[in-house]
Amino acid sequence: MRRLLWPAVVLALVIAYPLLFSTPFQQRLGALVLLYAIAASAWNIVGGYAGQVSVGHVVFFGCGAYAAMGAYAHFGLSPLVGIPVGIIISVAISAVVGVPTLRLSGHYFSMATIAVAELVRLIVTNTEYLGAAVGLSGPTVPRNVFDLSFISALPYYYLFLTILAITLGLTWWMANSRMGFYLRAIRDSERAARSLGAPASRTKLYAFMLSAGLTSVAGALYAMMFGFVDPESGLGILISVKMLIMAALGGAGLLFGPLVGAAILVPLEEISNNLLGGKGAGLTFVLYGAIIVLISRFQPGGILTLIKRLWSRRREGSPPKMAPGASHAP
Amino acid sequence: MSTIIVQVIVGGLLLGAIYALFSSGLTLVWGMMNIVNFAHGDFVMLGMYVAFVVWTLFGAGPLLGAPLAAVVLATLGVVVYFGLIREIMKGPMLAQILGTFGLALLLRYSAFWWFGANFLTLPENIVGGTFDVLGLRIQASRLLAGGVALLVTLGLHLLLTRTSLGSKMLAVAEDSTAAQLMGIRPDSMQAIAWAIAAGATGLAGALIATFFYIVPTVGETLAIVAFVTVSLGGFGSVPGALMAGLLIGVIESLSAYLIGAVYKDIVVYSLFLGFLWFRPQGLMGKT
Numbered sequence: 001m002r003r004l005l006w007p008a009v010v011l012a013l014v015i016a017y018p019l020l021f022s023t024p025f026q027q028r029l030g031a032l033v034l035l036y037a038i039a040a041s042a043w044n045i046v047g048g049y050a051g052q053v054s055v056g057h058v059v060f061f062g063c064g065a066y067a068a069m070g071a072y073a074h075f076g077l078s079p080l081v082g083i084p085v086g087i088i089i090s091v092a093i094s095a096v097v098g099v100p101t102l103r104l105s106g107h108y109f110s111m112a113t114i115a116v117a118e119l120v121r122l123i124v125t126n127t128e129y130l131g132a133a134v135g136l137s138g139p140t141v142p143r144n145v146f147d148l149s150f151i152s153a154l155p156y157y158y159l160f161l162t163i164l165a166i167t168l169g170l171t172w173w174m175a176n177s178r179m180g181f182y183l184r185a186i187r188d189s190e191r192a193a194r195s196l197g198a199p200a201s202r203t204k205l206y207a208f209m210l211s212a213g214l215t216s217v218a219g220a221l222y223a224m225m226f227g228f229v230d231p232e233s234g235l236g237i238l239i240s241v242k243m244l245i246m247a248a249l250g251g252a253g254l255l256f257g258p259l260v261g262a263a264i265l266v267p268l269e270e271i272s273n274n275l276l277g278g279k280g281a282g283l284t285f286v287l288y289g290a291i292i293v294l295i296s297r298f299q300p301g302g303i304l305t306l307i308k309r310l311w312s313r314r315r316e317g318s319p320p321k322m323a324p325g326a327s328h329a330p
Numbered sequence: 331m332s333t334i335i336v337q338v339i340v341g342g343l344l345l346g347a348i349y350a351l352f353s354s355g356l357t358l359v360w361g362m363m364n365i366v367n368f369a370h371g372d373f374v375m376l377g378m379y380v381a382f383v384v385w386t387l388f389g390a391g392p393l394l395g396a397p398l399a400a401v402v403l404a405t406l407g408v409v410v411y412f413g414l415i416r417e418i419m420k421g422p423m424l425a426q427i428l429g430t431f432g433l434a435l436l437l438r439y440s441a442f443w444w445f446g447a448n449f450l451t452l453p454e455n456i457v458g459g460t461f462d463v464l465g466l467r468i469q470a471s472r473l474l475a476g477g478v479a480l481l482v483t484l485g486l487h488l489l490l491t492r493t494s495l496g497s498k499m500l501a502v503a504e505d506s507t508a509a510q511l512m513g514i515r516p517d518s519m520q521a522i523a524w525a526i527a528a529g530a531t532g533l534a535g536a537l538i539a540t541f542f543y544i545v546p547t548v549g550e551t552l553a554i555v556a557f558v559t560v561s562l563g564g565f566g567s568v569p570g571a572l573m574a575g576l577l578i579g580v581i582e583s584l585s586a587y588l589i590g591a592v593y594k595d596i597v598v599y600s601l602f603l604g605f606l607w608f609r610p611q612g613l614m615g616k617t
Contacts, residue, residue, distance in 0.1 A: 053427040055368070100607040106423045107366040110431075111557045112606050114368075118554060119599040126592055187422075237550065241435060248428055282447075285439035292432025296418050300425035 018157045027153040033266045034160035035222055039239075040246035040258030041167045042214035047244065048253030049175060050207040051187040052102065052109050056117030057243050060090040060212040062235035064219030066124070069136035069229045074129075078146040079138055079224050086216040093120075094212035095205070102204045114237075121235040135230025138223065148224045156225050163221065164259070167214050172255055174210065179203055187253075215243075238285065245288055248295050251302030260304055337466050338587045339580055344468075344476030346579020351479040352534035352552070353559035353571040354486050355527035361566020362503040362523050365419060365426055369410075369434035371553025372441075373528055377403055377535020378544045379441060382450055391456045392474070396536040403532025404525040411524040416517070434549065442546040450544040457540055475537035480572075486530060487568040499523055503566070551595060558602040561610070 013020075018027045043057050067086030068079035075081075097116050101109040124130045142149035150156060174180050182203040185193035194200050223229045233239075243258075246265055251257030265288075272284050299306055356370045367373075380402050381395035388394065410433065418429040457471035490496040499519050501509040506516040542548075559578055563570025578598060586594040 047424070051423055053424055053431075055427070055431055097603070100610065104606075104610055105364075106427065107360075108561075108606060108610065110368070110427050111366065111554075111561070112603060115554050115557065115599050115602050118550070119596060119603070122592070122596050122599070126596075244428070244431075248424070252424055282439050282443040285435055286443055289432050289434070289436030289439060292428050293414060293436060294432075296421065296425040296429035296432060297414055300421050300428075 014161070018154050024153065027157060029267060029270055031153045031156040031160055031225065032270075033262050034157065034164050035218065035225070036242060036246060036266055037259040037262040038160060038164050038167050038221070039215055039218035040243045040250075040262055041164065041171060042211050042218060043243040044211075044247045044252060044254075044258045045171055045174065045214070046204075046208045046211040048247055048251075048257065049171070049180070049183050049187070050204045051183075051253070052106055052204055052208065053244070054113040054208075054211075055110050055240055055244065056113035056115070056237075057211075057215055058235055058237065058239040059093060059113075059117040059120045060215035061219035061222070061239055061243075062120065062124070062229070063090045063093065064216030064221075065223035065229040065234040066130060066136065066219075067216070068220035068223045069138050070130070072138050072147075073131075073136045079148060079220065080146055083217060083220045086220050087213040090212040090216035091209045094209045098205045098208045102208065103201050117235065117237065117240060121231055124235060125231045131230065133231060135228055135234070138227040140227070149227060153225075156221075160221060163217060167217075168255060168259075170210070170214070174207070175255070179206060183207060241285070241288060245292050247302075248300075249291060249302055251304035252300075254302070254304050257302050257304050261302070264303075333465055334587075335584075337468075338583045340466060340468065341472065342580035342583030343576055344472045344579070345583065346576035347476040347479040347483070348534050348538045348575075349555055349559055349579055350572040350575025351483050351537075352531045353556045353563070353575050354483050354568045355529075355531040355534075356556045357560045357563065357566055357568065357571045358486070358490075358523055358527045358530075360560065362499060363415075363419065363520060365415065366430070367527075368427065368430040368553065369437055369549075370531065370556050371549030371551070372434045372437040373403055373406070373531040373549075374535040374538070374552045374556075375441060375544075375546065375549035376406070376437060377532035378539040378542070378548065379445060379535075380532065381536035381539040382452065382544055385452055385456065391452075392536055392540055395539075396478070396533050399532040399536035400529040401532075403535075404529030406532075407524040407526075407528025408521050410528070411521045415524065416520075434553070438546050438549055445546065447546065451542075452540055452544075469541060471540040475540055479534060479537055482530060482533060483568065483572050483575075486526070487572070489526075490568060495522070554595075554599060554602070558598055558605075561602065561605055 017030050021027070021030070039057075039061060043054065046052050046054055047057075064083065064086035066082075067089065068082035071077040071082035071085070072079050093116065097112050098109075101112045125133055130136065139147045139149050148159070175183075182193065182198045182200075185196070185198050186200050186203060190200055219234065223234065226233070242265070246261030247258040248261070249264060250259065250261030269284055272287070276283060295302065352370070352374050355373070356367060359365060359367055377399040380399035381392060384390050384395040384398055414429055414433065418425045454471075457474050460467050460469045462468075490499065498509070498514045499522065501512065501514055502516045502519040509519075510516055555578065559571055559574045562578065563572070563574035578601075581601070582594045582598055585597040589597075
């Protein structure tokens with residue numbers, strides 16, 4: 001029972017947050033944290049659990065965002081209709097990139113993802129149908145509730161919370177299924193896993209496809225909340241960076257790592273943008289770069305791994321007292 | 331018509347020689363340590379800004395800018411090796427990719443913050459004008475840049491294959507433990523490799539700056555060009571990078587001329603993905 005106490009308190013706080021902190025700014029901040037947590041959790045499936053570092057994940061985010069806005073702009077449909085379309089396109093792209101590269105070493109995968117993201121950005125920027133450099137807009141005035149266009153951030157908060165719960169649920173289920181065991185084995189030693197019969201390439205591909213589909217949902221939600229998408233906001237490399245750094249800071253390969261990362265970095269970015277204005281944008285990303293370098297250099301497991309280690313050290317109690325002079329292991 | 335095509339091809343070869351030079355840096359480090367430097371394009375970008383700063387401060391052209399860029403970047407390479415690369419090589423794959431990727435962001439947005447997002451250019455006549463050869467009009471800046479790049483790339487190849495330093499570096503690449511037993515220090519060899527790779531990349535940046543726009547995000551595009559070149563030429567092979575660099579320069583120039591400038595990157599990136607599908611070991615690599 002006591003084990004469930006703290007998680008229950010945290011969950012209650014998360015649910016009550018927009019009621020406790022009810023200014024528009026605070027509610028919007030909460031919604032943004034959850035939105036980025038969805039995207040970063042989706043990245044975590046392939047980047048953390050499968051250990052394949054995608055640096056072009058924004059391409060899936062963009063597919064979702066463009067599909068949602070396209071459904072409205074071209075067919076007058078609810079942006080919701082775009083979600084399944086975005087998922088299908090994203091999963092297809094992930095297969096095209098994943099099939100050849102996931103057989104090779106991880107570097108190829110990273111290079112291919114960055115190239116495909118740039119390729120898609122260039123193509124979209126030069127395609128009139130997709131709004132070229134201007135982008136696509138959603139409904140300015142909501143026609144009905146299915147347009148998911150609200151003035152208050154409150155409905156978005158609970159919508160995003162639901163989707164985040166589903167994403168984390170899927171991740172948890174995957175991690176504890178046969179696939180999760182394969183992934184862990186592959187991440188520790190791909191050669192050993194293969195020799196024991198784990199279908200390494202296929203398992204990594206499934207993880208990539210699942211991750212791509214979920215990322216596209218995050219993109220669609222983003223476009224609905226902001227009501228438009230353009231090549232910069234939907235396909236810019238910095239969105240890939242945000243997913244990656246949030247997951248890595250919190251703890252890549254841990255269920256709640258991306259959420260912790262988002263809860264730290266999103267407010268930080270909002271504050272730095274508010275304090276520094278336009279000039280802050282560049283500086284924020286200098287800081288991001290520095291954080292990524294420091295994590296990879298000193299704490300590749302992220303904050304949660306660090307906390308876990310400190311926690312378990314404390315639970316074990318103070319180290320056994322040794323007789324003076326016997327501090328060296330034999 | 332045909333003269334124009336020939337001119338486009340020659341222009342592509344001269345550009346391709348620079349691609350070959352900075353890709354040699356990437357392939358050297360990759361072949362030796364099996365690590366991909368995702369900040370490689372941003373090393374080129376820094377080389378370009380060094381050339382720009384040299385021009386604004388001293389009014390000097392690439393004669394001073396290029397060697398200085400090579401020295402500055404070689405120093406940075408050594409610092410990066412000891413400060414970051416040596417440590418993350420012991421870590422998991424995630425740390426290796428994140429480390430250099432974070433470095434890329436750090437360099438790119440530091441440049442953004444310091445120099446702003448404007449497109450900068452060196453004056454067009456910084457290397458005297460244009461001249462005609464066999465009915466082709468060639469810009470002196472491109473000829474100088476391409477020629478120097480070609481020579482330096484060949485020099486790198488000779489350094490790796492014909493000198494004792496090169497042999498030591500190849501020994502470390504082959505088996506660093508065995509090399510250590512032969513009295514070679516893998517640590518210093520790898521640091522030297524980073525110095526050479528980053529220095530060559532900085533030089534390439536200063537050369538390309540004489541006719542290319544300078545902007546903090548230029549490294550992103552150039553990094554992908556380097557990835558394409560290296561994967562086409564085979565990993566760790568300087569002659570492969572040379573051939574592939576020249577080929578990509580020509581393909582890029584031809585596609586810019588034939589289907590439009592905005593599509594040249596699309597062609598190159600598609601080529602890269604196509605190669606990963608059908609021939610990931612590169613043109614000259616073994617199975």
